[in-house]
Structure formats: C-alpha cells, structure tokens
Amino acid sequence: MLTDLEKTSIAQWQERLAAIAPELLAELSEKKDPEKGLPALERTENGVVMRFAPNPNGPPTLGSARGIIVNSEYVKKYGGKFIIRFDDTDPVKKRPMPEAYGWYLEDCAWLGAKPDLIITASERVDQYYPIAEELIKRGGAYVCGCAQATFKEHKDKGIECEHRAQSVEQNLSLWRKMLDGTLAEGEAVLRVKTDMHHKDPAIRDWPAFRIVTASHPLVGTKYRVWPLLDFESAVEDHLLGTTHIIRGKDLADSGSRQRYLYDYLGWQYPLVIHWGRIKIHQFGSFSTSKLRKAIEAGEYSGWDDPRVPTVRAIRGRGIQAEALRKFMIELGVGETDISISMDSIYAENRKIIDQEANRRFFVWDPVALEIEGDVPARAHAPLHPAIDRGERVIPAGNRLFICRSDLASLKIGDLIRLKDLCNIEITSLEPARARFAGKDVGKRTKIIHWAPTDGPKVRVLKPDGIDEGVGEAGIAEELGKVVQFERYGFVQINSVGETIVAYFAHR
RNA sequence: GCUCCGGUAGUGUAGUCCGGCCAAUCAUUUCGGCCUUUCGAGCCGAAGACUCGGGUUCAAAUCCCGGCCGGAGCACCA
Numbered sequence: 001m002l003t004d005l006e007k008t009s010i011a012q013w014q015e016r017l018a019a020i021a022p023e024l025l026a027e028l029s030e031k032k033d034p035e036k037g038l039p040a041l042e043r044t045e046n047g048v049v050m051r052f053a054p055n056p057n058g059p060p061t062l063g064s065a066r067g068i069i070v071n072s073e074y075v076k077k078y079g080g081k082f083i084i085r086f087d088d089t090d091p092v093k094k095r096p097m098p099e100a101y102g103w104y105l106e107d108c109a110w111l112g113a114k115p116d117l118i119i120t121a122s123e124r125v126d127q128y129y130p131i132a133e134e135l136i137k138r139g140g141a142y143v144c145g146c147a148q149a150t151f152k153e154h155k156d157k158g159i160e161c162e163h164r165a166q167s168v169e170q171n172l173s174l175w176r177k178m179l180d181g182t183l184a185e186g187e188a189v190l191r192v193k194t195d196m197h198h199k200d201p202a203i204r205d206w207p208a209f210r211i212v213t214a215s216h217p218l219v220g221t222k223y224r225v226w227p228l229l230d231f232e233s234a235v236e237d238h239l240l241g242t243t244h245i246i247r248g249k250d251l252a253d254s255g256s257r258q259r260y261l262y263d264y265l266g267w268q269y270p271l272v273i274h275w276g277r278i279k280i281h282q283f284g285s286f287s288t289s290k291l292r293k294a295i296e297a298g299e300y301s302g303w304d305d306p307r308v309p310t311v312r313a314i315r316g317r318g319i320q321a322e323a324l325r326k327f328m329i330e331l332g333v334g335e336t337d338i339s340i341s342m343d344s345i346y347a348e349n350r351k352i353i354d355q356e357a358n359r360r361f362f363v364w365d366p367v368a369l370e371i372e373g374d375v376p377a378r379a380h381a382p383l384h385p386a387i388d389r390g391e392r393v394i395p396a397g398n399r400l401f402i403c404r405s406d407l408a409s410l411k412i413g414d415l416i417r418l419k420d421l422c423n424i425e426i427t428s429l430e431p432a433r434a435r436f437a438g439k440d441v442g443k444r445t446k447i448i449h450w451a452p453t454d455g456p457k458v459r460v461l462k463p464d465g466i467d468e469g470v471g472e473a474g475i476a477e478e479l480g481k482v483v484q485f486e487r488y489g490f491v492q493i494n495s496v497g498e499t500i501v502a503y504f505a506h507r
Numbered sequence: 508g509c510u511c512c513g514g515u516a517g518u519g520u521a522g523u524c525c526g527g528c529c530a531a532u533c534a535u536u537u538c539g540g541c542c543u544u545u546c547g548a549g550c551c552g553a554a555g556a557c558u559c560g561g562g563u564u565c566a567a568a569u570c571c572c573g574g575c576c577g578g579a580g581c582a583c584c585a
Contacts, residue, residue, distance in 0.1 A: 055585045093584050148583060155581075156509080189583050200510040202581035210583035229585055249512065253580050256511090276513075276578070330534075332520070336513055337578055344519065344535050354548055361545095386548070419544055441544055449545070486545040507547075 037329055038073060041244055043271060047080035048243045051119075053087045053233065056100035058288035059303045060107045060311040062324075063278055069328040071246060072113035083240055084108060084115040087233060088122045089226050091216035096122070098217050103303075107311040111321050119240065121232050122216055125223045129179070131235055131265070132190060132209060132227075136171045140264030141208060143174035144191045155204045160196045164205070178211055178225050185211045185224075192231070194260045202253045206230055208261075234258035242270045249274035249335055276337035282463065283309040283342075306503045307463045318482035318492030318505040323349035346506035353482045353490055353505070358383040360478070361394065361419075362458050362485035363451040364469035366401035371424055373398075373436025381420035394452060394472045396421055401451045401470050407432055416446045419486065449486050460491055462504035475500050 041048065050071045054064055068084075075082040084104060088096040101120070108115055135141045144151065144163040154161050166174070175190060177183045190209040198204050208231035215221050227235070233254070237245065247254075252274050262269045280286075286309050294300055295308075304312040314324070327345045331338070359382070379396050383389040400418070407429065410416065414426045415437060423442060424434040451470045458471040475483065476496045482505065484490050491502035 053585090057585085087585065090584060093582095144583095152582085186583070198510090200581075201508095202510065204581080207583055212583080226583090228583075233585090248579090250579055251585090252511065274512080274579095281518080327519095330520070334513090334520085335578095338519065341518055341535075347535060350547080357547095359545075359547090381544090385543080385545080417544065421544095445544090447544055484545085484547065486547075488545085489547080 038070065038077065038332060041074060041078065041271070043243065044078040048075055048078045049081045049083065049241045050075055050244050050246070051083035051085045051237070051240065051242055052115075053085040053236075053247075054104060055087050055090070055094050056096045056104055057088075057094050058097060058292060058310075059100055059103040061286065061288065061291075062280060062283075062309045062311065062314065064104075065107070065111060065311050065314075065324055066275075066278060066328045066331065067246070068108055068111055068113045069325050070333060072108075072111075072115075073325070073329055074244065074246075075116075080243070081116040081241075082113065083117045083119060083242075085119040085236060085240070086121060087229060088120065088216075088218065089125070089229070089232050091212055091214045091226070096217050103312070107315075110315060111311070112325065117240070119236065120218070121227075121236065122218050124236075125219075125225075125227065127239070128227050128232065128235055129225075132231075133172065133175065135192070135208075135261065135264055136175055136190075137168055138264050139168060139193070140261065141190050141192050142166055142171045143178065143188050144205075144207075145174075145188045154196070155201055158197045158204070163191075164193065164196070178209070181224060183211065185213050187211070190225075192257070192261055192264075194257065200253070200256070203256050206257045230254055230257050231261070234261050237270055238262070238265075238267045244271045244273070246273045246275065246333060249276055273333050274335055275333050276335050278331075279337070279339040280309060281339065281341045306461045316492065316494060317503040318353065318490060319345065319349050320352045323352055342506075349505065350490070354484075355387065357482045357484045357490055358389070358392075358478060359385065359486050360392075360472055360475050360483050361449045361451050362460070362469055362471040362475070362488055363401045363403050363449065364460070364467040364488065365404040366451065366470045367404045367407055367432055368453065369400050369402050369407070369432040369434060369450075371398050371400065371434045371436055372427075375422060375424075375436050376439070379418075379421040392472065392474050394420075394474070395454070396450075396452065399453050401453055401455070402432070402448055403469075406448045414446070415442075416448060417442065419447050419449045421450070456496075457499040458502065459499050460485075460488075460502045460504050467504075471500065475502075 052067045052071045060068070072082045086101060105118065132141065142163055144161060146154065146161050146163065151161065174188060178188055178190065188211070189207040191205045192208050194203055194205055196204050207228055209225050209227050211224055212226045213224055255272050259269055291308060295302060300308055303310050304316045306313055306317050323345060326348050375398050376396055379394045380391050381394060382391055410426050410429065412426050412429060415423060417423050422439045423437040423445065425437045427433045427435050451472055455470045455472055456476060458469055458475065460467040475493060478493045479496050480493065482490055482492050489507040490505040492505060493500060493502050495501045
C-alpha cells in the first residue's frame with residue numbers, strides 16, 4: 001500500500017481531487033497570498049465610515065499620524081468617508097488647545113488624509129441631551145448622587161446603590177435639575193445601568209454625564225452638563241454611521257460598556273479593532289502633557305523643535321509624508337505594543353529624497369587650510385551624482401575650510417582629494433597647509449569636502465545637538481527644500497537669513 | 508484584588524482563523540564584498556526568530572491545557 005502511494009505522483013493526486021471535489025483544488029492554490037498593506041476588513045460591501053477622534057490638547061504626534069494614516073487608508077481602499085472628530089468634552093482635565101484644532105487639519109492635509117467631514121463634539125452637546133433622556137425613559141440610566149469614593153466602593157463590592165432603584169420620573173426630574181443648575185458640580189452624575197455584578201468591575205454602571213461649570217475654550221459656558229468619553233464617542237459613532245473603529249487597546253473595555261447603551265437604544269455596534277501602544281526608541285515614551293511642560297520650561301523651542309515627536313517637527317526635518325504613510329501602513333494594526341525605531345522611517349524617506357535632494361557642501365567645525373600652487377579659482381560640481389540636473393559653481397582658491405575632524409585624521413605627506421576640485425598633499429598640520437598636487441582623479445585617494453572661506457554660516461539643528469559651520473553659497477537657493485550635505489546627511493533648509501538654519505533629517 | 512488582551516530574528520512584519528507547500532516572508536539593522544570624485548545611493552552575499560512545558564495528530568508557529576513574561580482597564584480623563 002505504501003508503495004502504491006509512492007508511485008502515485010502529485011499530479012495524479014491532483015487529477016483525482018479535481019474529479020472528486022474541484023472546489024477544494026481551487027482552495028489549495030488560492031490559499032497563501034502574502035498579505036500586502038493593511039489587513040482586509042469585514043463588512044465593507046457598502047464602503048466604510050471611519051474616524052480619527054483626537055482630543056486637541058496639543059498638536060498631532062507620530063502616534064496620531066498612525067491613526068490618521070491607517071483610518072484614511074482604509075477609506076481609500078474601500079471607499080466611504082473619513083471623519084476627523086474632536087473629542088473635546090473635558091474643559092478642565094484635558095483642556096483643549098484652540099490652535100490645535102487647526103494643527104490637526106493641517107497635518108491631515110499634509111499626510112494626504114483630508115477628512116470628508118470635521119466634527120467637534122463640544123459644539124454638538126445639545127444633540128446628546130435628547131438621547132440621554134431617551135435612555136432614561138428606557139430605564140437604561142439613572143442619576144446617581146453617590147460620592148465618587150462611595151460608588152467606587154460599591155463597584156468593587158458589587159453593591160447596587162439606592163439611586164439605581166429610582167423611577168424613570170424621578171430620574172428625569174433629577175436629570176433636569178442637573179441641566180438647570182439646581183444640582184451643583186459634583187452632586188450628581190448620569191450613570192448607564194449595566195450590571196453591578198458583572199464579573200469585570202470595569203463594566204459596572206458607568207458614568208455618562210457629569211456637571212462641569214468651568215468655561216470651555218471653544219463654547220464657553222454654554223453647557224454645564226458634559227458627556228464623558230464612553231457616551232460621547234458611542235453616540236457620535238452612531239450618529240455618524242461609523243462602520244469600523246480602530247482605537248488603542250486602552251479603550252478595549254469601552255466597547256463592552258458602550259454595547260449596553262447600543263442595546264438600550266437598539267443600535268448596531270460598529271466593528272472594532274484595537275491596537276497596541278507605539279513607542280519610538282529615539283523619543284522614548286512621550287505624552288502631550290509631558291511635552292507641553294518641557295516646552296513651557298524652555299527645554300524645547302516649540303512644538304516643531306526637531307527633537308520632538310510631533311508631526312510638524314518631523315515635517316520640518318524633511319521627512320516626506322509618503323515615507324510616513326508607507327511606514328505606518330507597514331506596521332499594520334497589531335494588538336501588541338510595539339517599540340519602533342526611526343531608522344525604518346529614515347530608510348523609507350531616504351529612498352524618496354535621495355532622488356530629489358541636491359548635493360551641497362557644508363563644513364562643520366571648520367578649520368582653514370592654506371594651499372600653495374595652482375588651485376582652480378572655482379569648482380564645478382554636479383547637483384546630483386546620478387541624475388543630470390546641472391552643476392553648481394563654487395568659488396575656491398588657495399584658502400579653504402575643511403572639517404576639523406578630517407584634518408585630525410591626516411598626516412603630513414598624505415595625498416588627498418578635495419571633492420570636485422583638485423588633489424593636494426598635506427605639508428603641515430598646525431597650521432593646516434597643503435600643496436596643489438594636480439587635478440587628475442586618482443583611484444583610491446581619500447576624498448574630503450570643503451567650503452569657500454567666504455561661504456555663508458550654516459547652523460544645523462539635530463535631534464541630539466547643533467552643528468555650526470560654513471557652507472557653499474548655493475544653499476541659500478534651497479530654502480524650504482531637502483538637500484544632502486555631502487558626507488553629512490539630509491537636511492531641510494528652513495531659513496536663510498544671515499545664518500542659514502537647517503533641520504537635520506537623517507544620514 | 509477583579510477583568511481583558513497580547514508574546515515570530517536587535518526592531519517591525521507575513522504566515523495563525525481553515526494544521527501539511529514553513530529548516531518560516533518582507534523591510535529595517537549589523538557585518539563583509541563590488542561599484543562610486545560623499546561616510547549617500549546602487550549591486551551581491553552573510554548574520555539573526557516561532558515565550559516555555561505538556562497534550563491532540565501520521566503531521567503543530569498554527570488546535571487544546573497550564574506556566575512564564577509583557578501591556579491595559581476597574582476616573583465626575585481622553
């Protein structure tokens with residue numbers, strides 16, 4: 001029997017299978033297509049409605065970029081609507097920053113994720129009130145007057161408080177007292193009834209509204225009863241017709257809580273995906289509030305300081321939106337917490353800007369070098385080594401700047417090449433002197449770059465420090481562009497006053 | 508304390524649903540070599556992983572049980 005098996009070739013087996021069950025054969029060959037890009041979603045036949053819902057209490061960070069990119073990418077993939085929704089319903093503890101609303105929209109546009117709809121929760125609070133009332137009428141919520149600590153205790157022990165047994169009429173009346181000011185801040189909350197014996201304490205009767213009398217930066221004191229995230233988000237997702245939600249797994253329990261609300265009101269809950277926390281080696285763990293403190297303390301120059309992990313800082317450094325998109329899409333939507341390195345983003349970015357960036361000379365920590373002999377008065381160097389975009393002409397002569405670190409690696413008698421200019425032989429180190437040694441390009445000579453002594457001052461701001469030096473005059477023509485300082489790295493030229501200021505991108 | 512969710516090379520990621528084509532994909536990283544008037548790019552090559560222990564099975568990264576490790580929630584924050 002074994003020999004029979006051996007004699008039968010794979011082709012024969014396939015033939016037989018085709019005869020018996022052709023549908024299985026098709027399955028065999030269709031199975032392993034390597035997944036490209038984002039994993040497929042379910043229930044996408046009619047397109048998708050997805051949102052990114054930040055609290056605008058600071059500018060978008062790289063973490064926000066992930067949310068913006070992935071959500072919008074799914075909408076591009078399946079068709080539908082991409083919504084940006086500002087969940088700005090805490091005027092105090094997570095107080096929104098008025099400028100940040102615009103920053104989000106700017107950064108979305110830059111990331112190639114223009115929203116189809118922009119929603120601001122703080123402007124829609126009166127749409128939530130009737131829903132709360134309906135919920136009370138259906139017996140799904142009650143006004144609870146327990147002190148915070150008392151309720152916490154009840155929750156831990158699974159005790160139902162006396163307020164839970166109030167009639168609908170009582171609850172409606174108390175709810176109106178919350179709204180009209182009869183009840184003071186801290187005296188009552190509206191709670192959604194779940195199950196005080198739910199095995200997960202996190203799910204037990206959760207608060208939906210509380211009283212906050214502080215002024216909100218956008219709508220002032222228009223409302224005194226504010227929804228909490230679980231309610232606001234649940235209701236908005238329904239009102240907006242959200243089909244799929246992607247959110248951090250810190251909000252994983254939110255779904256279980258919100259489903260009670262959906263059940264009371266007869267709504268259908270969207271499909272949910274959770275993803276883990278994202279940390280970046282080069283920035284450590286960052287939070288908007290930490291960053292704000294550091295900026296206020298003057299540790300950073302602002303929200304676009306090149307050392308800060310905000311989208312605007314990244315943009316200022318010459319990282320391309322396309323590189324960020326590719327990277328974030330590649331990350332996918334896993335539930336594991338990940339710790340990524342900027343190196344991958346840099347590598348992605350390098351592929352794009354290597355083509356586009358002109359080459360320029362920048363000498364950091366410059367030291368003068370005197371050269372005797374027939375040094376050409378000017379150098380002709382290509383703007384790009386592989387793509388013909390013309391040449392740059394740099395004044396040269398018998399006195400030039402080179403990097404101190406290059407000088408330190410030289411010995412008297414060394415024959416080296418000044419890039420795109422000529423060869424020289426070192427005759428003295430201190431002071432630095434050399435002698436012209438011909439123009440022929442030799443094989444295997446060490447090549448260093450240089451700068452004219454009358455070149456503009458250049459300052460490069462890097463994530464880990466500042467480099468100052470002298471560059472070629474043509475750098476001033478690159479304002480707003482990404483260039484490569486040869487033997488140094490890619491930078492974006494961000495201002496060209498007396499001193500040229502560049503932000504460092506990566507090598 | 509109660510509850511939930513994860514664990515594939517240094518870092519990410521594919522494969523896990525529906526066990527066999529997986530001595531495990533791709534990228535990044537690191538190291539070699541070639542090429543190059545940049546320490547950049549390009550080309551070639553190499554390194555490096557299924558958390559552990561049991562079980563089921565002819566066959567386990569994939570299914571089951573347990574351990575270990577990690578993360579999260581239990582706010583009148585988002």
